[in-house]
Amino acid sequence: MLLKSVKSSLLLVLIVLSQHVYATEGMWLPQLLSNLNEKEMKGMGMKINASDIYNINKGSLKDAIVSFGGFCTAEVISSQGLILTNHHCGYGSIQKHSSLENNYLENGFWAKTFAEELPNAGLTATFIVRIDDITKEATAGVTKAMSETERQSVIDQKLAEIKKSAKRESWQDVMIKPFFEGNKYYLFVTETYKDVRLVGTPPSSIGKFGSDTDNWVWPRHTGDFSMFRIYAGKDGKPAEYSKDNVPLKPKYFLPISMKGVKKDDFTMVMGFPGRTMEYLPSEAVKQTVEVLDFAKVEMRDAALKIIDGYMRKNEQIKIQYAAKFASTANYWKKWQGEMLGIKKTDGIGKKQRYEVEYNRLLNANPALKQQYAGVLDTLNALYVQINPYAQARDYYSELTKNAEIYSAIDKFLEYTDNAEKQKGNADGYAKARTDFQNTIKAFYANFNAGVDKDVFISLMDIYVNKVPEKFRDAKFNASWKKYNGDSRKLADYVYATSAFTSFDKVNALAQLPFEQMMQQAVNDPAVQLAIFLREGFANQVAPTLNALQLDINKRQRTYMKAQMDVFEGKKNFYPDANSTLRVTYGKVDGYSPKDAVEYDYYTWLDGVMEKYIPGDYEFDVPAKLIELYKKKDYGKYGVNGRMPVCFIASNHTTGGNSGSPALNAYGQLIGLNFDRTWEGTMSDINYDPSICRNIMVDIRYVLFIVDKFAGCTRLVEEMKLVN
Template sequence: MKFLKLFLLLFVLQTQAQQGGMWIPSLLKGMNETEMKNLGMKMSVKDIYDVNTSSIKDAVPHFNGGCTSEVISPKGLILTNHHCGYSQIQSHSTVENDYLTNGFWAYKTEDELPNEGLTVTFIVKIEDVTTAVLNGTATLTNEAEKQKKIQENISTLSATLSKENWQENKIRTFYEGNQYMLFVTETFNDVRLVGAPPTSIGKFGSDTDNWVWPRHTGDFSLFRIYADKNNRPAKYSKDNIPYTPKHFLPISLDGIAEDDFSLVFGYPGKTNEYLPAVAIEQIVNELNPAKIEIRDRALKVTDGFMRKDNAIKIQYASKYASIANYWKKWIGETQGLKKSNAVAVKRDAEKLFQQKIIKAGKEKEYGTLLADFEKNYTAIAPYAVARDYFMEIVLRNTEMLSTGYKLYQLEQLYNVRGEQAFNDRRNNLVTGLADFYKNFNAVVDEKVFEQLIELCATKSSKQFLPQSLNNVNAKNLASDVYSKSKLRSYDTLKQLLSGDAKTVITNLNADPGFTLVKELGEIYAKEIAPKYDEINLNITALQRTYMKAQLELNTDSRIFPDANSTLRVTYGKVKGYEPKDATIYSPVTYLDGVMEKYVPGDYEFDVPAKLIDLYNAKDYGPYGENGKMPVCFIGTNHTTGGNSGSPAIDAYGNLVGLNFDRVWEGTMSDIYYDPSICRNIMVDIRYVLFIMDKYAGAQNLINELKLVHSKKKKTVKNNNVKQL
């Protein structure tokens, strides 16, 4: 009986593998691989990452620096989220030819649309370069000097380490500066739009459904990578040819079921899993509420205009989605941190940490860490709030002010570096702002300005408020600024920037839009940024030491590095969850749910007539399951921003879904991962295929794909089933 109990205990420990974590793909051998096998993975870690032979990493490029994508055909076809390709779809849309509303499909390669500035970047290899990066820093006690030396080493190594001439060396920090990794990359600059469903599919549910489950969004778009005749990166040219990838992902038609192994591969942007309790407390009580309130006001104004005017809707669609995304995320994050009692959990962990310090005899090295955190976070609080107010109001949500700040920087450049530097920057600004003003509406922006300046004047600390905003009437100020400032249109902006440097500077300082930004900018530069940066540098040093202590004192624990926009693997299972008492969510949604939410003509929940017809006829082709059409599913994969567009891969290395979101209750996973409620949301790949095939009739694209029945060991091509 004792032997049986021991066996059962060992069995439970082996099968309940760790879920959560964002792991470096080149370092999976060992415990990670064992955990993945215990969760049901059938492939090897060499299938995921290998330098010498093709592997899954060769099919997962970084999409435009902020999302992830995956190669799904031998002709360089890539899949990413609809919201990741949104700005490109928008840029090709007009009122007469509205691809956002109607969708876009290239039925021939010559119809594929080029996108200036759009890039995808592949990882060639990953190497540890910690020793070289930290060379010469051990004796430096001043944090600023240490960071300067590290940056010098990184610059030297990036320029001298081996690579091909079309590749790039990028060095990134891990574990808060305790480890450094080299990424050799290849970036392709000719990436063309191939297909996108209408917004009523690709953004179904819009902001109401964003960050929530159940979800019914077909959040995908298709692009193609083009290369030169040698299959290397090249600028756009009509002579370029579709890229031949080292690896592309087969697509499984078998679908998913609860408890199936799930691997998500991608470029998570930023997490802060190892913050002290005092930092989380500040986020929950001060920083998030301030940012939420600012964006809430801006979004309400913009939404009101977008609902009434289709031209404004097209102009602001991408911008609105970007602003709304993190507004809603911060709300969910705050609620999740409170619900999971994250601050108290961290406080308890810190008591244990302090005991470990004493037990290890490390009081001299680490004994004051937690007290130092309390002191510095208390000191930085007013500056952190003021900084967020400036960033949110001036740089992100009021477009005239953000443009004015660029001109303020232009004046600073003239003062420091003279007329030649001024002229170069001025010319670049005039050229670059042409596209900005195409999607700028002064009437909308004036109303946003009015709301946010009123908030700034009443909620900001008087210590950081310009004299002109004391007791101001926001409506009158908005009317005065927007009627008189030459920042309100591209033509008048060009007039303002005409002439020699002294003339331009004189004219800028007579413009009411510029002078207000200048007041705000100078207070930020003199009163907020220096003190914030000084204290934050102390916190950075503390966090690095804290991370070093965690690694030293928790040798029996698995500690993954925070996300930093580098390639990572996260693994788990397809799994439902229970967000609150008597509420249980299953892990899969179906097209039935789309029809249940359908509101004819609604901004967020309209459904295309053809999709309704396909549903009524149950015409799902080979993509349906038991007479139903799967749409989305959830899993325990630990994801964040940047994982948008990441492939969801099954136990055999086949594509089964496309990551695009997280559940609202678990958005705090950037700070505190709770496996009971943290879930990532994925589009079922069968829904993607159904929309491409049955809805769009893009058989040309379907024919490029390798469709497989991995569980049945069969592959499907051109509707013929062949034995593998």
Template structure:
């Protein structure tokens, strides 16, 4: 046998052992466990700090400069006065709420030149992690191994609430408990939540969203994806509701900002709140995502986004109303496409099947105890996934298509008022619910276009009707579906006193077969829920206990059976199968950890604080193609296209480029914009600080590459890259473009590391006492 044969055998052998060891730079690690699991590996890759410098309860550490921004992003503190950086797309909703046609901060940007100009954002929070604790013993003590999942979860929730309440008793802190490894372990998180977070600065969309949907999830990237906020606190530096008397928050630690730049192989640490990953799925779970959910959701969102885009381009008002909605929809629409492509390229289902074959062999070779614990686990998981599939399809069509129609979603939001009236609830309870609905209604219609939504409804309703399994489709929708294509007759008597010409016009309008467009036109034309004025009148009637006005509304009459069918026929079986999958998956993960005791396992992301570490690196997306690890301002100018809204650039930016007026932020005659690294990230890591080996901010994480978007399910070290905004571009925009130099003065800018700390010596001490140093001369190479 020749050497080629043996090389192939060796490659096949390692493929089978693929899950046995954590792959390079994969993982979203709990900060609490870095000392025992990761410190040595991180230092070998270039970290100059200790695990305690990253996470400490007893003194200021990196964790004290990291916040969960709102409910779904991350931010970092960069000044001793609570200045906070995050992504432009994370602050997009707040920027949009402050925008109007007259004050279009989305298009033009916003910069507060004084503290008085910093804009409050009701409902926006910034959450610090005070400490973490393993409370598995307190949560799981005495729980039967085979307890039904619903009963187990109820007990777990009760115990979790008790543990959390005890942990913060007598303090202003909050707390929660989160499961790890499918519920095999539990951790307590004590938090400090600040409620007064104000908008300080945002670049125009032509910088903050440069590249638009065209470049989203793509590399090379040139997006200045950042926005600036400030946390305010009460006089005691503790969280307080918004007040003009609040003061800028004084943090335990603020990240210094490095002007050094990055080079290939440089250590990178991402500290943030990744949202959701599923790295330990079986082959059936991966196939469900790849073959069912992702294709359905992409098809529906593709349709909706196309229609929104048309109306947003035709109207500035609609553009502003739907800017945040469109961005949210488009983000995962494109991600799912890349995810499907990546899973196919990795042959993910087959690789999971190979792992399962190896697992079965391990089980069969074990003793009776091992076989009893794990012998049936995979066949039981397969059975549950097969049972769940039609209900997964029905779930996706109901949530994405039917309730993706805003009118139906709004109509459904009023269901609780009908329930209160029919239950003869106390008047005070009904009035409180009405007042809440009034506020929600006003907020809803502020960013709603009935004509746009009607177009969406005409396109999504047939997708819902055709895609949902027939047995799980509401009878009312079946009736509508059966009318399509048939003659349009019996649509009501003519109004009195019509002229012959008017009768003829009505006859012509009603001629031809029934279509979804006509059905939808009838619904929107007769509904009282398509404008704020009429919806408030409906609430007036509901406040008097008259529910008929809502029950007879055509939008409600359509929404109610869709939601009822979903809750009564889809959700019960779907929930039962998911409970069983959760229970079985927990056992399977426990088996994987027992099978591979040498492997360092990390828990799937679940919006809790995590560390991901890696190195600056380029990558090869396809055969014959090599991408560099950085982009520059030159690339922005090369992409600039005034005829394409995604690639418009501000006049001021072009002037700075022509004048080469870059300040201290230039390298080799241009300004660095973004770079790539191998950190394992996901949704929720948007806005996360990217930190070098000395604990200094070098970038703001804002995306992944399209070729690596399947990393929520399977990590590929060759192609998975996180995309990072280089802090020097942020500083350049704030300083030279916006003229907001006062914000730069707040920050702790540090120059060449060799000068500040020779050879990185005593790097950890810099966390305890940072020197303010602004290096104005040209910095080192990329």
């Protein structure tokens, strides 16, 4: 009996150790890897050192990673500033260069020379130069007796002083971010390049293959990549766009492995993940998936069905709404996967069991118990209390975000604020008007009043049915009753009489003398309705919501500190994502999302052809790709007569990691991160290694498309390919 017990204990230990080896959760700060992660990473197969990843004295991996536009990641892959990112990250820029005559979304684009590379106003590429821990300096003067507002005021003052005195070059910038719910602060010295040009993109039938049906789904067969180039001034420093600028000579660029990957290979992803919330209490997780995700999915589901119907019938509308549809659908589907994943892995129960262990350890330590008693219980209770207000906020936000007439009104109101400030300055007033004209003209280029009206009708019905009357303004309720609760009748009136349904009408309004313009705007039915909606939120929801959220923020920070103290020595804590440079690592592996379903870790070009539906906007395949497939003409990029396309691994990623490089054990580029598996999208609040997988396009498929499909061999010749 004793022997059996010992064997069982040993088995349990082995299981725990095995889980630890594959415990790939975490988005780690690169400058801390040598102390926290290097040993584990090498145990998983990494062949380089932490100093090869982050080094301020010589070129390292961090010097090849850029924040692309502030919303994605890209990596430098040549000595001439060529960068690689996702097709969906470059989508907005590609769309702006597209027209019915030159439809780069439909047909792709490849610059044959440097001179043909296309500039993109406003697009930036930001490198991280240095990361410093400034927690001690930032929190100097903070006391426990301070209110949340007083505390933040002291910290803000300190941060302003630190930022001003930070050591940096004249062309460099300084960014400071809070970590661990404001328990730590780090300073980032950055370099931002403002001349980023489009070099190449495959057609959407490759770069967006599978479109919204396959989004967040595995198996995946999408060549989700595009190429840009960073240009600098002749001195090599950041500069505004100029024809005289030259391709950037980077501190480091990524060599590209032609070897591919196999099961259990070590993988590493570097990039700028946007936002995670891994340390929430159980009631917050429950709120996310049972209250807020449901509300947002409901609203976007209605909007997307309408837009999709128009896009399938009208090519012009398809171009106008392509980027907006993709952006809206992205998180709509993500939230659905998040709900599924939490249910599949019992994420709420997992949090509750974690809290039981937290309380056990807390109660066993008198000093910690005295310091943190009641923190978790109070925090959970606050999340229950805030639920109806947070839900009302999300219904309001989704209505005003997806019915775009409200976006036009917001831009107009911003203009009127600027114009009013310049009333005594003729030149300043004229500039404000010109700036507004340019902004609103670009907006209406991708706006269709008929589409927007139908979206308005659908979302207004949901909003009124789901947001209690007490959370709505009395004037809105009166307007609703005036039209007998018929959203179509309300929309007929608003869209027939408002100036905000076309550029010409809004532009004419903006040309009027200020007082006359304001009088007409105030009487505009769309503006009146927007004001009623906003006042309902501002007066009936926001005060209680903000007060509760302020209390939650304070207690969440305390709970974060409590977790780190209670579990001290038992686990390493990584900070939640906040759009700063991070490293995550894992293993190539398949997964099982549900009973009797097992997914392999690789997909091939054969799968593209299996999904092929001629003429379908999601699953059509270019004739040239079909020809290459039939001939098995894969060049040096194929493997035993087959062409690899995508693979998955257990790297912990999120939004912002789109475009991040997937690196092998030697720090060589093996793929391009672009998505997560649907059930694993809940990794933002509940990472689980059993189903959380990131999806990457194999770098050999990227090179095959560039070289064999597009014939843009000059780009491949820039790169350093290694075997």
